[in-house]
Amino acid sequence: MSSVITKTDAVVLKAMKYRDTSKIVTFYTRSFGKLKGIAKGARQLRSKFGSSLDPLSQVSLVLYKKEQRDLHLISQCDLRGSPKQTRSDLEKMAVGLAVLELVDQVAHEEEGHEALYLLLSETLDRIEDAERNVLNLYFSFVLRSSALLGFSPDVASCSACNRSLDELEGERSVFFRLSSGGILCPSCAEGSRTRDGNRDLRFHKRGTRNIPAVREEGRVRVEIGTMKVLSFLLKSPLANVTMLALGPEKGNEIDGTLRLYLRQHFENIKPVKALDLLRKFNSAGS
Ligand SMILES: [Zn+2]
Incomplete structure (x- = not known):
């Protein structure tokens, strides 16, 4: 051989x-x-x-x-x-390991993908240098790596009527469609609901955290503000991602939405363990 x-x-x-x-x-x-x-x-x-x-x-x-x-x-x-800073800081370490865990699960063996490598490498550099809001880099990595692997979320406008998030400002929330990664405004969702039956996923309160409840594969209701955050995390330069302070509630909503999105697109994906400690740590502190 x-x-x-x-x-x-x-x-x-x-x-x-x-x-x-x-x-x-x-x-x-x-x-x-x-x-x-x-x-x-x-x-x-x-x-x-x-x-x-x-x-x-x-x-x-x-x-x-x-x-x-x-x-x-x-x-x-x-x-x-x-990565000295990353190894000596609990939050950075958890976020860095979460990124590695995700890559290990979604990447194929011996199938080169240079853009994914470069995203991974730059994300780890940013985690090392970050001064705050490190978890944003994990969220951003989930969105960007999904896009590179062919599941690009399109979170800027309604996929049916094309109205942008800014034009939908008067609405409280929109629907994020898990399989297409697109969004639906409430009026377009109303139309498709009568066609498809009610297939919405809703967040329900469990303790202090918002955890999305999966009834069927479908769509999840997300606040307009959260959708804007997802759009920012996906599109802004990686260097700017940690400038945004999310707070625990918004962070949990994004975390839950992205978990559903990953589960929809990557068969057999397991929840990323590295973040569990951080989740416990954060909910104890909030
Ligand atoms: Zn619409």
Whole structure:
């Protein structure tokens, strides 16, 4: 079986122990998408790999890539900068790991997607540098990565009558259609409801948090202001995403809406665990 030595930039998604001294590491690489490698001797005391194989590391990777194998031999892995702030701050760490968890779930093995790699890399850089509202970067990543993977939410105007969010200012809420990622204003929704029957998802109160209740796949009622936030998180330059303070209630509504959206588009997707701690932490504080 032939193997080719190859070099690519990568982000470490996760690593697990293998046998006595080695590690199996999952990367998201610039050239090959998601890829697994074995780092022999990585757990020995003076390993040449150092901390480069820890999740969140952005690295320059040299590996022997074997054809028709799903595990490649890592020859060299050099840090291109260490996310010190992210690793020492609970919120940044949770948001960074949530982004990695999502990529691990939605990305295909060994199918290169350079734009997704660049989005991932820049998002991790922004998390490292952020001074506030770090969670916005996760929301933004969900929206932007969905768009790159072919499920682009169109949250700027009603998909039926084309009125923009600004023109719909007088309405309290619109409907976000989970399968198309488009929105429907109340009057257009009224028309389609009589055709389709009532298939709305509503948020109901459970404790202090708004949790969307799924009755059927369909659409979720979202406040106009929240829709504007989604539009901002999707379209504004990534550097501006953390300028917006959401507050816990709006944050929960967005979190819930995006979870439904992900579940609609990625079969078998599991809730992102890294954020659970943060959710508990935030609801205890609010
Ligand atoms: Zn409309």
